[in-house]
Amino acid sequence: MPQWFAKKIEEKERSLYVSPKPSECESVRLTADAAENLSAIRAALHNTADFMVREITVCGIPVKLMMFEGMFSLQTLTEIILEPLGDLTLEDPTPQALQDWILHRAVLGMDQSQVQTLGELFPFLMSGFAGIMIDGIPQTIVAGVQGFQFRSVSEPSAEENVRGSREGFTEPIRINMTMVRRRVKSSDLKMELLKAGVKSKTDLCLIYQTDMVAPELLRDIRRRLREIPTDIILESGYIQPFLDTDIVSIFSNVGTTQRPDTLCAKISEGRVGILVDGTPFALIVPYFFNENFQSIDDYTHRPYYAVFERWLKYLAFFFTILLPGLYVAVGTFHPELFPEALLLNVTAAEQDVPFPLVLEALLIHFIYELMREAGLRLPRPIGHAIGIIGALVIGDAAVTAGLISSPMVMVVALTALSSFVVPSLFQEVTIMRFGFIIIGGTLGIFGMALGLAWMIVNLCSVNAYGIPSMSPESPFQMFAMRDVLLRVGWKKLGRKKLKIQNLPGTEIESR
């Protein structure tokens, strides 16, 4: 039966989707005839409108300059290519001599390479390089003259901090790489450029510290990235599922950050950072559950306050997933748990509400999610207006109309507030919250306990690249706990470094 089902699904898939394939022209080699090459390039690009060619003559040799519109800086192009070539006088003007001069004597910027096929040429041109094709040479020289527009470096919107750097990653990968390099001026910091995406050929950059990372971890990540079958990669979220080691878990073992300082801190513990061109969200592999509760501010504040903040985050996490469900469960099945005075208040408030507690909780959370989503997608001024409408509708009108009770409004408000304390777990907690409301309303405390147990087992079953995701809480290790439930001072924390592959229960070999 499952085989028959799988076959049917495969058939359906085949009729709807096509597997990504690389373009056939990519393996075409360049010849010594520049005109012939140009025709092949134009044909391969289907005469696209943004492909530009400038034909010049240098010392009597025809040269073709190729670029994509809007991708290059005219000033850089003039300074490093057009002017030097215009002033050039060769004693023996042959195509080979011109190529040697460009390659070895001219200073065409720092990014310079030679390509021999269209498949090699196109990613350069489409990244803002200029292609210099000399008639009589079966290769093309590419030089970096990038000048496309991009968002400047700014404070990361999703990871703001009180103290510390205000720099966040931006879209171009090269700028992000420099932001990391500026922070770790070590010879052990290595950056490795890869490409992913059958069509998009998106630049990826693996960043790690050679003295800290486990070779096995690195090998596994490289293999996974190589095997990504997707045709277009527009964001790091596209490759995140391919790096997740456990597909059945609701929690991811790949983290994201917009902050170069956070990425540097993570790779200094033996993790691998992955920058993806076109997105300010870098990936961190592997990422443990407790890391969701850490922020850069924890390390700049005094230890006692950092510990307080961390406990607050753990408390907020449990509040946001359990509080509405617990309220529903207690109110429906175990009202004796409420203190007497509170029980009277809750009973009085719920008396006029026409819905059962579970339905009331689901309804109000649904409305809250609707408003949150609407506020998120709309332009900011309208988003604010949505917030005001929501507060008025839910906070006042709905209570007055007797649709919901005031204690429930309090519960939702507290839950919503708590969910923003740990933003990296926002997706998970939103879904789990609904789940716990339904379980609490149908099975009471027993169901809540079962649900929580399932969640913990699910978390405990995740082995991110051979390292338990719940480490160092379980399997327990005292040394590593100093930066989990506690955050000891820098005098102690800075003395010895944690290597993630040394955590208990780890299956990968340390080095």
Add this chain to the structure above:
Amino acid sequence: MKGDSAISSWQLAVLLFLSRITYFFLAEPRSEGPQALTAAIWIPISILANFLLLLPAYLLLQKNKGKGLLDIAAERWGRLSLIFPAGFLLFSVCVLVQTACSFSYFLTSTAYPQSSPWLFILLIFGVAGYAASMGYEPTARFGSFVFVALSAALLFVCASLWPQAQWEFLRPPVYDGWQSQLQLFVRLTLGNVETAALLFLLPAVAKNKGGVFWRWGILSVVVLDGIILFAAAVLGDYAQTQRFPFYAVTKIAELSIFQRLDSLHVALWVFMTLVRLALFLEVGGKSLARLLPSKVSRYAISICAAASALLAGCLTRWPYALERVGNLFAGGGPVLLLTVLLPLLLLWSKRKGEAGQ
């Protein structure tokens, strides 16, 4: 089913301890109360007796490092060795059924009087089956969290009820006569089903296998003695009227404005029961996998969970049958057979084989 990797000796000790304490909470609640002081004395003695009984099996495992009892038996006895997985399977199913029935009885008689026991049995077996199918490691890690929660809950209950404890409620050890003393000793020693689980799971421990028993033993003695004595000192003769005395203790524990916390303790006991069920589902599932053809052996844990749930659900209607199962374990026969007699036989046959060579 995921591949199993090694667990630490502490993790296994905690799992066994949680399983043992669940039994005391759910299946053996009447040991508290009148015989509290007697039980408190016999618990450490029974642990020592367990140690002596397990010695031959432990020696056998030590001689065959990295192999479990089932592997050793398969090497020596061929097809006859199937008696081992069959024995462990039957044993596990009985423990699972007894635990699930006691748990559903506990819930339907305290927090959910109008619900069907089937609901609780099916749901808890569903989650326990999920945990067991994930392998030893996730269950062991989950057990660590439950252990912390249990410790916190016990400390809280003890702190809140300490002023109400009256130690004169504890009766002298020989108050109920020597015959009951002997029965209690047999029940505590040979009724300790966790010893079979210990033997089964010991090869999964990475290092310091010998430490598992002592860690488990010390934890059990300290916590069980503490709970039994404290419950008796708080409840006195009232404990005799209670089917679940420790639940009665939590009912009268108060924290500031919260006057009743028994439902929250129910949540904790759900966790503990899950650990016990997952532990014995591991044992039962792995044993069943040896008996099934390789094509279906990967569903062994699910089959074991489904069969146990069905049996448990049916047995809730026949409490006498359930009592018989309880008496069978209390008599010590199954534990003696699996942890002493069969390993001794295996050891003897191995010695004989070595002497023959």
